[in-house]
Amino acid sequence: MKTPTVTVFYGGTSSEREVSLGSGKACALAMSASYPTRLIRIDSNALPADLGSEPTVVISTLHGTFGEDGGMQSLLEKAGIFYAGCDAKASALTMDKSATKQACVKRGVITAKSITFTAEKKPSAADMVKELGNEVVVKPNNEGSSVGLSICSGLSEVQTALTGITHGSWIAESRIRGRELSVGVLGGKAMGIVEITPKSGVYDFTSKYTKGMTQYQAPAPLEPAIYATVQAAAETAFAACNCRDYARVDFILTPDNTPYLLEINTLPGMKETSLLPMSARCVGLDFTSLVKEMIKPAIARFEASRQ
DSSP states (O other), X not given: OOOOEEEEEEEXXXXXXXXXXXXXXXHHHHHTTTSOEEEEEEOSSSOOTTGGGSOEEEEEOOXXXXXXXXXXXXXXXXXXXXXXXXXXXXXXXXXSHHHHHHHHHTTTOEEOOEEEEEGGGOOOHHHHHHHHOSEEEEEETTOOTXXXXXXXXXXXXXXXHHHTOOSSEEEEEEOOOSEEEEEEEETTEEEEEEEEEETTSSOOHHHHHSTTSEEEESSOOOOHHHHHHHHHHHHHHHHHTTOOSEEEEEEEEOTTOOXXXXXXXXXXXXXXXXXXXXXXHTTTOOHHHHHXXXXXXXXXXXXXXXX
């Protein structure tokens, strides 16, 4: 049986296009060490015209809307093309922060108290503070990379955040203070835990993508029992949302060592310095080895379909 070409998608149409361009190039370079590889830039919400011209398996590094919300995954499934990562249904679920919380809470994962609303039906600032407390985090319900994130303290800041909301679905959460942690999950098993310490105190878009703005510790300096608890919570969240192959699960660890789920990222950044590769290095997987492991299940699904 001919080995399929690995096609790496990068770019996309979302606000995170620039991040994806970096992820795709790094991923394709690493993948080419093990498989025949091609890199295809996605510039519209459609499959490339020549994608099915030869046997191929896709790994996508598209971030944000259409990339990781199930849109591209649905097109691949309809075209009968095998791909790495979560399927369309799990991708759509995990892109919806409120739905993710609901699925995970049912499995015992702890999350912050929250309110979900649309721009057309915003709660009053007074009602939000009454429900969630004086410190509130407001963010889009279905965007990634901390796009549109507001950290509010007090009624006037909540009101300012609400006033700036003009469209879309949003979620407001009680602010949980603690240590920010990120856990890569590969094949359902948690890898290392990365601790994230932004110099600004808030891990927003600027802190994520501006060099020197954030410090990382991998592995995170945690007591073994707490380390295991966070890893178990990541695996439970991954399973609760029917994730597949790989994902990254983010938490806030409170001073009493309770991990609160922030979100599940099914197509996380894939530069060598990104959080998922940091997590993998904690368990002995360098970047090239990680990428090879990420594509293996998709190739196995492709080969099984040919038997």
